[in-house]
Amino acid sequence: MSVTSRPAHYGFAEHWLPRLVLAPSFLLVLVFLYGFIAWNGALSFTASRLLPNYEWVGLAQYEALFASERWWVAVHNLFIFGVLFIGGAMAVGIVLAILLDQKIRLEGALRTIYLYPLALSFIVTGTAWGWMLNPGLGLEKLMHDWGYAGFSFDWLVNPDRSIYTIVIAGIWQSSGFVMALFLAGLRGIDDSIIKAAQIDGASLPRIYWRIILPAMRPVFFSTLMILAHIAIKSFDLVMALTGGGPGFSSDLPATFMYQMAFTRGQMGLGAASAMMMLVTVSAVVVPYLYSELRRSRHV
Amino acid sequence: MGALAIKNVTKRFGDTHILKGIDIHVDSGEFLILVGPSGCGKSTLMNIIAGLESPSGGEVHIADRIVNDVAPKDRDIAMVFQSYALYPTMNVRQNIAFGLETRGVPKKEQDEVIARVAKMLQMDHLLDRKPGQLSGGQRQRVAMGRALARNPKLFLFDEPLSNLDAKLRVEMRTEIKQLHHRLKTTIVYVTHDQIEAMTLGDKIAVMKDGVIQQFGSPQQIYDTPANLFVAGFIGSPSMNFIPAHLASEGGVIGVSLQSGDAACFAPLLDSQRYAAYVGKRVIVGVRPEQWDLAADGGGLACKINLTEPTGPDTIVFTQINGIEVQARLHPRDARSPGSVLHLRPDMSKAVLFDPETEIRIG
Numbered sequence A: 001m002s003v004t005s006r007p008a009h010y011g012f013a014e015h016w017l018p019r020l021v022l023a024p025s026f027l028l029v030l031v032f033l034y035g036f037i038a039w040n041g042a043l044s045f046t047a048s049r050l051l052p053n054y055e056w057v058g059l060a061q062y063e064a065l066f067a068s069e070r071w072w073v074a075v076h077n078l079f080i081f082g083v084l085f086i087g088g089a090m091a092v093g094i095v096l097a098i099l100l101d102q103k104i105r106l107e108g109a110l111r112t113i114y115l116y117p118l119a120l121s122f123i124v125t126g127t128a129w130g131w132m133l134n135p136g137l138g139l140e141k142l143m144h145d146w147g148y149a150g151f152s153f154d155w156l157v158n159p160d161r162s163i164y165t166i167v168i169a170g171i172w173q174s175s176g177f178v179m180a181l182f183l184a185g186l187r188g189i190d191d192s193i194i195k196a197a198q199i200d201g202a203s204l205p206r207i208y209w210r211i212i213l214p215a216m217r218p219v220f221f222s223t224l225m226i227l228a229h230i231a232i233k234s235f236d237l238v239m240a241l242t243g244g245g246p247g248f249s250s251d252l253p254a255t256f257m258y259q260m261a262f263t264r265g266q267m268g269l270g271a272a273s274a275m276m277m278l279v280t281v282s283a284v285v286v287p288y289l290y291s292e293l294r295r296s297r298h299v
Numbered sequence B: 001m002g003a004l005a006i007k008n009v010t011k012r013f014g015d016t017h018i019l020k021g022i023d024i025h026v027d028s029g030e031f032l033i034l035v036g037p038s039g040c041g042k043s044t045l046m047n048i049i050a051g052l053e054s055p056s057g058g059e060v061h062i063a064d065r066i067v068n069d070v071a072p073k074d075r076d077i078a079m080v081f082q083s084y085a086l087y088p089t090m091n092v093r094q095n096i097a098f099g100l101e102t103r104g105v106p107k108k109e110q111d112e113v114i115a116r117v118a119k120m121l122q123m124d125h126l127l128d129r130k131p132g133q134l135s136g137g138q139r140q141r142v143a144m145g146r147a148l149a150r151n152p153k154l155f156l157f158d159e160p161l162s163n164l165d166a167k168l169r170v171e172m173r174t175e176i177k178q179l180h181h182r183l184k185t186t187i188v189y190v191t192h193d194q195i196e197a198m199t200l201g202d203k204i205a206v207m208k209d210g211v212i213q214q215f216g217s218p219q220q221i222y223d224t225p226a227n228l229f230v231a232g233f234i235g236s237p238s239m240n241f242i243p244a245h246l247a248s249e250g251g252v253i254g255v256s257l258q259s260g261d262a263a264c265f266a267p268l269l270d271s272q273r274y275a276a277y278v279g280k281r282v283i284v285g286v287r288p289e290q291w292d293l294a295a296d297g298g299g300l301a302c303k304i305n306l307t308e309p310t311g312p313d314t315i316v317f318t319q320i321n322g323i324e325v326q327a328r329l330h331p332r333d334a335r336s337p338g339s340v341l342h343l344r345p346d347m348s349k350a351v352l353f354d355p356e357t358e359i360r361i362g
């Protein structure tokens, strides 16, 4: 073998250089990601309030968390938001992709238009939708000005409805991205498969439902993963659109955590809620990573 | 009875004319080959027959019924695609059953059909596999099975063998031919392989640039090609096109051939039909196998430039009237390069073309 006959210093450089190059970023990740996760974990077992302290209280913060009505509102909201946002963005994105896949004119322009919201930050999206949905400024006022005095759309300020405004803005922002992913997948389907199905007598909806969408499984799963983690860590959209209000009716776990840890001086409680989010994200991501890594090793 | 009739069909994509007035008539049970170089519009014509694309003009009749406005599924056809077009997420059984299911065939009947098809194509052991787990040849078989699942009036094959390796291609060719003998269903078969065209077809339509150059039986097309393109396209090695002057010597019309210092006059059979061309330049088409060794020392003394033994024959390369000519000889008659052979063309089979119009004369 040629490896054994190489000079010793060559082997040394080859051995150490990659490690040396990777070391700084590795160190940074270790400290600022895993280090702080561990620190956060530690804080969640303390009685920290405005500032961190190390008075151990065991699981008391978790007990307080689970007894907090506001936390359960946030969890409930996350459930509503997650299901509707993922389902809605996926459905709208797939429908747009299928429509765009019909070889229509101006496809390039339309694709850009639909993809454009992705270029905006959630803050901008949230602010813009905040104006549009604000009863005194946006849609409702417009309809009143046009003479439809009975029109009312007050979801933004209605505690029972406010979470749905976040869903609407989230879907608007993300469905273009879902569309782009699916469109790329649809373009990979051989044209003659569709022709064969037409000769077999299948209608267009049936062709999509039975043949094309099942072939989109990998795209479907990647999209689901991306949307799920956007949903769980959603923070900026809520802050810009409703600020968690009215009251705390549209809180999500991320805004709950921020409120507790940084504005209400309940750092221990905030840390405990952050740990709960970490567990949730891991429950989604770890099985996915596991299956992906296993597949790439087998290929 | 007419199984398929195509009447003056044209197709435009925007301003480009892809098909320029196609006329084809196929009788029931016939095997029609559409052959032509890449991009000449074969698949487009096939898609028009299948109803996947609508013609810009003209009529398509299937089983004596005009089908221009009939959907593909109601045309009673089955099609095999070049890329096989198997449904990727379904296993072989589901692939075959899909069309039956769409047509509302009861489950029990579906199973019978699948069993029949699997037996016919010897693929029982593949039924539970997905297309991704099959080899090219097996996929091809499944694609055929899917077409055979119904008993259509018309089979359409769009280059079904072009993705297979040479050996498998020959095997499948034979199988398709046997299948046709057994089923006696009308088949339209697209290929750009002239050997497939000759071996499979009852009728051949040679296409180029959206125009049918010639439509006839394989033998007609081989013996009396309509123009230079057809003559050069069909047959391998291809026909020799020798430029020559048509001359009259003592009342006999013929052409003079020259190779190096040697020259000879080759009289034509039935030569009066060429009378109008005497004194003009023509192109003489002589196929490689239409050269014989002139044992008597007559014919044309040709110097051999190169030989290519193929096993049963040896192809001999020489120079006649300034162009390279190939002659297919028995290996026993061939000589090594550099030596001289006396060759004589079989002028009874030779065909003449007008160099201007490239159309066969006489």
Ligand SMILES: Nc1ncnc2c1ncn2[C@@H]1O[C@H](COP(=O)(O)OP(=O)(O)OP(=O)(O)O)[C@@H](O)[C@H]1O
Pocket: B013, B018, B037, B038, B039, B040, B041, B042, B043, B044, B045, B192
């Ligand atoms: N949808 C389309 N729009 C514009 N031009 C097209 C379209 N479909 C086919 N063409 C053109 O029509 C011509 C004929 O295409 P076709 O697929 O029929 O060729 P073919 O004879 O089947 O060739 P091959 O042997 O390579 O399959 C090509 O030049 C192609 O570029």
Ligand SMILES: [Mg+2]
Pocket: B042, B043, B044, B158, B159
């Ligand atoms: Mg083609």
